[in-house]
Amino acid sequence: MSFTPRPYRRTVVPPTGTRHALQRLTAGYTPALARQVRAAGGFGPWLDRQLADGYDDRWYANTSTWWPSVNASYATIAQRNEDRTEEFWRADANYECWTLLRRFGSHRQVRETMADFWEHHLHVPANGEVGPFRASYGKTVRGHALGRFRDLLKATTTHPAMSVYLTNANSTKSAPNENLGRELLELHTVGRGNYTEDDVKASARILTGYRVGLWQDWSVSYDPSKHWTGPVQVMDFHHANAAPDGRPVVAAYLDHLARHPATARRIALKLARRFVSDTPSDALVRRLATVYLANDTAIRPVLRSLVASSEFKASAGRKVRTPAEDVVATWRALGTRFTARPGSSDDESGANAILWQVSSIGLRPLAWQRPDGRPDTAEAWSSTSRFLASLDVHYTMSGGWWPSLGTGHRRPASWLPQRSLRFDHLVDHLARSIHGRGSTALLLEVACQATGLQPATVITADHALVKWDFPRLLTVFLDCPTHLTR
CATH class of the missing domain: 1.10.8 (Helicase, Ruva Protein; domain 3)
Known part of the structure; x- marks a missing residue:
């Protein structure tokens, strides 16, 4: 028996410009995000509220308790590593998981996006080398992500994670280590061509005095007896630097660098x-x-x-998503939920497995080893191997096959906007739900090829597409350039 389905009522989508801005400023479009923008009165008021931290931060606070190391003290993290209860590499991996979850579910999407940006500009890899300090460093960056760069620069340059990573923790007046002094100039502030080797040496001298008990008690301190004193000049910054406590000099120096043209x-x-x-x-x-x-x-x-x-x-579609952005956007687009906190080493649970999904595509969120931070160009993320790896993750997520623990995947029938509708209308509905814009002739053609169905085929919850082949249809929307770019 055949019948005519009810008229299809299209899901409301944001204007093209709003959708584009949301793709750039958030972790990915969702219908809930679109509703939030409409409730705010449009993109302008929504952005104002985002920049003012006008949305609640409960997701950040609640998920921070899912891994013991995220909120633990330096001493506790160090002891857990010593006891092999949670080694430093695992604590760092847990922090990376948390960054992904924050981007996935936070209502403060712009703050999370900017935290990600600054964590790669002021880069400290999450690879165990910085001991118990990596989660604290990330929280510090996020806290300043929408403030003044001069405050962010001071907080990160003097943080023990940066001090350990760039070996300022053992820099003394008798043997100044130049790593942090150099990268501060080359990567974090003025850039190459604006300073000399003498400037690097003076920069290193200014930064002496910060101490960390490396691989001992991991205590953090400032020791005036280790600080180099005497006049210093870095580019057009001059200071007498006469006091044993050089922290006021550091503050003035970093202020100068932050305000430099x-x-x-x-x-x-x-x-x-x-x-x-x-x-x-x-x-x-x-x-x-x-x-x-x-x-x-x-x-x-x-x-x-x-x-x-x-x-x-005018820049829509010109930026390729990184592996981390791809995975988080896929979780958001599919409406997949985290239903349980993981055990700290339970890699099959969704809140941990998301990190290994990112790794399978190409690069963990904070695994870039050089101090220059992860690249942010299309060329870096457009290889054939990356594309094929993305297809695999998209397919396993669409089918709800992995991860399956601690997650809630949408049932195929839940994607139907009404009891029965034509296949072309279903494709349009999915495009509006996943991409935030209506279907196109090309997208419909690909969907028909992927499923073997015709535009006028009537789809119900009992149709074979919904019972068996829906993951194949969902990948049409996830494997296309609209989803792979931001």
């Missing part, structure tokens, strides 16, 4: 590359740098200026 250009370029295109125009970079300096290194005005630019509005 070369730093403004470097931060502006990296923000434009992250949010606009791999090759942003000089005009856009200059404009963002001007806003940065005019607002005393405040990041919120720079983001507003960036989003308001014509280049941003």
Whole structure:
């Protein structure tokens, strides 16, 4: 018996410009995110509220308790490593899992996006080398992610994680270590071509005095007897540096670097590359740098200026998602839920397995080993092997096959917007739900090829597509450029 399905009522989607902005500023489009924007009164008011931290932070607080090391003290993490209850590499992996979950479920999406940006600009790998300090460092970055760069720079440069990673923890006046002094100039602030080797030496001398009890008690302190004293000059920064306690000199030095025009250009370029295109125009970079300096290194005005630019509005589809962004966006698009906290080493549980999904595609969130941070260009994430690995993750997620523990996957029938509808209408509904925009002729053609169905085929919960082949249909939406780009 054949029958005509009820008329199809299209799901409301945001305007094209709003959808594009959400793809860049969040971890991925969802219907719930679209409803949040509508409830705020549109994208502008929503962005204002995001930048003002106007949305609750319960997801951040609640998920932080899922792994013992995330909120533990330095001493506790060190002891757990010593006891082999939770070694440093596992504590770091747990922190990486938490960063992925934060991006997945937080209502403060812009803060999480900016925390991810800064964790790679001021990069400290999560590889066990920094001992018990990595989660604390990440929290510090997130706390300053929407504030002033000068405050963020001070907090990260003097943090024990950075001190251990770039060997400032054992730098003394008799043997200054140049690693942090160099990377502070080359990577974190002014960039190459703006300083000399003498500047690097002076930079290292300024930073002496910070101490960490490496592989002993991991105690953190400042020792004035280890601080190099005497006049210092780095580029156009001068200081008598006469007091044994050099921390006021460090604060003045970092303030100077943060406010330097070369730093403004470097931060502006990296923000434009992250949010606009791999090759942003000089005009856009200059404009963002001007806003940065005019607002005393405040990041919120720079983001507003960036989003308001014509280049941003015209840049849809030009940025390829990193492996971490791909996996998190896939969880969000499929409506998959985390239903239980994991055991700290339970790798089959969804909250831990998400990290290994990212690793299978190409790179864990904070596994980049060099201090320059993960690359943010399309070329870095567009290899054939990465694409094939993404297809595999998309398919296993679409079928709900892995991870299955501690997760809740949508049942295929739940994707049907009504009891019966034509296949082309179902494709349009899925496109609106997953991509945030209606279907296209090409997308429908691919969906028909993937399933062997015709546009006019009537779909119900009893149809073979829903019973057996729905994962194949879902991958049509996940494997296409619309999902693989942001």
